[in-house]
Amino acid sequence: MANGKKEETMIELDGDELQFSFPEVHHFADMSISFQQTLRIPDDGTDYPLPPGFRDFPLVHVDDYSENVPYSWIEHGGVMLPMYQSEGLWTCFSGRSHQKTMPECKGKKYKDSILQFPEYPFAIKVATGKINALTGDLWNERLQKDPQDYMVSTEQPWLDGYCVEKGIIRQFVAMPLGAGYTAEEQLTGGAQYGGLQIIAYPMKKESYERLFPPREKPVPYSDECNFPIDNRKICSVKENMGLAPGGRMKQGIFQDPFSIDDWDMDHKSRCFVHIVNSLMWKAITGKNPPNLPLLAVHYEYYGLPWFEYYDENAQPIDGSKKLETLKSVVEMGKEKDPAPLPENESVEPKNIVELFNELANNQVREGTGW
């Protein structure tokens, strides 16, 4: 603002969420991405349901700790978060619907009317160590529809790992960069980047207005005018870490139902998310990292919920052959380390909660009781 560039595309850090906004594209073109601390599912070949989200990982600007982080991080810019070795993470994409009150629609029956504008869609690419999490290809900033290398925020509320088969991912698990476990190291032989890389493209304004017309909702006099306008958010040592493929999980990465031409390639925002070993987090930031999450076996012991997500109208994309060939942390560990994943005991999830797209606004994927 100080330099008068208020309307520029930008990413802001709002609490522990990355807020993407494109006011120059459309007034409603905004969304947020957060990173959820979760339990690590067992890496035992079983296809597990979705684990819960316990809390947002804390995010800070790397620039705020420039004296304590490697120079390459300052060069990359962006933010950083703390993870313990072998801890799991999932990314949460949250759009926001908007509304306008139309008092001119006031009548005998209705006190006024509200126009609800659906959340603005974004095409989002996610990479770890500059390896695309859907295709296994090296990072590039173009959108590619076949094979699809991005997700659509309105179709895909979460991404928990690498897309290794149709409807199956391997969980993102933090491992030290340089130990050979990460997808980056397995595919490139190098340990240069680590972390997560994200780029988001908004839908073109004309496409949004054509494909997502506002819905009018009359407000009866008996109502308290408190429509749920939100939210698709079905959710609320070595220092440098990367992400490696962990246990298998049932999660479809859904096909883009729109045309590639609906995406506004002229506008994009990207962010490098560095991952710091939690044991180093306090030394770098002076703040305590989050506690370790529950182990899967303890979570199951307490009968806490797992999740399965359904969207009858969406089709999952195929998995990546490149990513399918990656060794999981346990498989790699058999060659390197006798126990890279402590406490990898198998569990049989019994309390499975089914979540459906578009059915309810109060669905959450959160764990409790820890």
Added chain:
Amino acid sequence: MKKVFGTYIRKRRESLKEKDRQYSLRQVATRIGIEPSLLSRVERGEPTSLSELKILSLAQDLGEDADVLLALSGKVSSDIQEIIRKRPQLFAQLIRDLKNLPDHAVLRIVREVRDGKW
């Protein structure tokens, strides 16, 4: 400056004293650890000054904003001075740029997540 600060303190203290006698000059001075005569001179705007620590204690005792009282006494809190000293050019420029903006605009300042080269 000292006169403004002293008058502000005295009015605030006397206003509180109307409802609660604990806000007599003597009792307030005792609670913040100074002589009543010193507080009396401060309130009259006489040439004397309170340390930053005592002003912070006074702000807490009177339920006032510490930064406001420091500013009225012609001081800037040491933590803010330290922030500016770390990046003097940046913050000096920022403050000059923001000087004439209305409050609501200053409150809406957001910070961009900087993208680098990767």
